[in-house]
Amino acid sequence: MRGRGSCTASARMDKKAEDLKVRTKRFAIAVLDFADTLPRTPSGDAVARQLARSGLGVAGNYRGSCRARSHTEFTARLGVVLEEADESQLWLEICDDRKMGDAKQRPWLLDESGQLRAIFSKGCTTARIREYGKRDRP
Numbered sequence: 001m002r003g004r005g006s007c008t009a010s011a012r013m014d015k016k017a018e019d020l021k022v023r024t025k026r027f028a029i030a031v032l033d034f035a036d037t038l039p040r041t042p043s044g045d046a047v048a049r050q051l052a053r054s055g056l057g058v059a060g061n062y063r064g065s066c067r068a069r070s071h072t073e074f075t076a077r078l079g080v081v082l083e084e085a086d087e088s089q090l091w092l093e094i095c096d097d098r099k100m101g102d103a104k105q106r107p108w109l110l111d112e113s114g115q116l117r118a119i120f121s122k123g124c125t126t127a128r129i130r131e132y133g134k135r136d137r138p
Helices: 011-035 042-066 071-098 106-136
Strands: none
Touching: 011 042, 011 071, 011 106, 042 071, 071 106
């Protein structure tokens, strides 16, 4: 049985979870498209690899969190999603600072990574509160 607060706890959560699956997948695809526009230099290649890995990690790990077998596992996996979203934002900020990659794609990616980070930060906080609340019950 899934824990309360997981991606399938209710019909409303199912819709939100499915919307986030679509959104994180769209972000991952956009990250890959952007990574292909980075310069073929040692620094460009390094950023492209790291950005692609973290951008894909947001989508992959979120999907994994939705398959969590317990609320504890859901909370832990959601923390990984937050780390990947934060790392994606870092690499995108570096690209922006260095004017690397397609200038038309950067603003949307920066905004989306910030929004995803905020969503998963709030989700982690809520999940932890619920997790600790369960431990305090008799």
